[in-house]
Amino acid sequence: MDEGLIYEILSVVEEIPAGKVATYGQIAALTGRPKNSRLVGRILRISQLYGDYPCHRVVNHAGRPAPHWPEQAALLRAEGVFLKANGCVDLEQYQWR
Numbered sequence: 583m584d585e586g587l588i589y590e591i592l593s594v595v596e597e598i599p600a601g602k603v604a605t606y607g608q609i610a611a612l613t614g615r616p617k618n619s620r621l622v623g624r625i626l627r628i629s630q631l632y633g634d635y636p637c638h639r640v641v642n643h644a645g646r647p648a649p650h651w652p653e654q655a656a657l658l659r660a661e662g663v664f665l666k667a668n669g670c671v672d673l674e675q676y677q678w679r
Contacts, residue, residue, distance in 0.1 A: 583625070591625045592632060598639040600661045602678035603671050605643050619643075639678075645670035 594612050598604050606619035606626075615621065626637045638657040641647055646669065647654040655665055663676050671677075 583628075588625050588628075588632060591622055592629055592635050595626070595629075595635050595637060595640060598636055598678050600636075600639075601663060601676070603639050603641050603645070603658070603663060603673070603676050604678045605641060605645075605673070607643055608678075609640060641671050641673075645673045645676075647671070 590613050591609060594609050595604075606622040607616070609622045610616055610619045613622075622640070626635075626640060629635045629637050638647075638651075638654045639661075645666075647658070647665070655669075658665070658671065663671055666672055
């Protein structure tokens with residue numbers, strides 16, 4: 583995978599402020615690749631190889647945290663982002679604009 587692309591995506595993730603979330607699709611669009619939200623997910627899975635990034639602030643289009651990362655919800659709660667009863671983030675309230 584192209585390291586320039588990896589750092590481009592991670593630099594956008596780094597801009598998400600505490601207490602806010604972005605979606606994979608939103609990150610893809612902000613990097614000029616609106617149809618590559620899965621690519622964003624793949625890069626976030628390996629992000630620890632490139633530094634410390636707030637990947638816990640990225641959720642899917644419905645606000646659902648990553649299914650195989652149970653710590654993500656706790657990290658979001660620690661920043662004041664609370665999940666609805668269905669386990670999703672309220673994007674109306676917490677989405678980074």
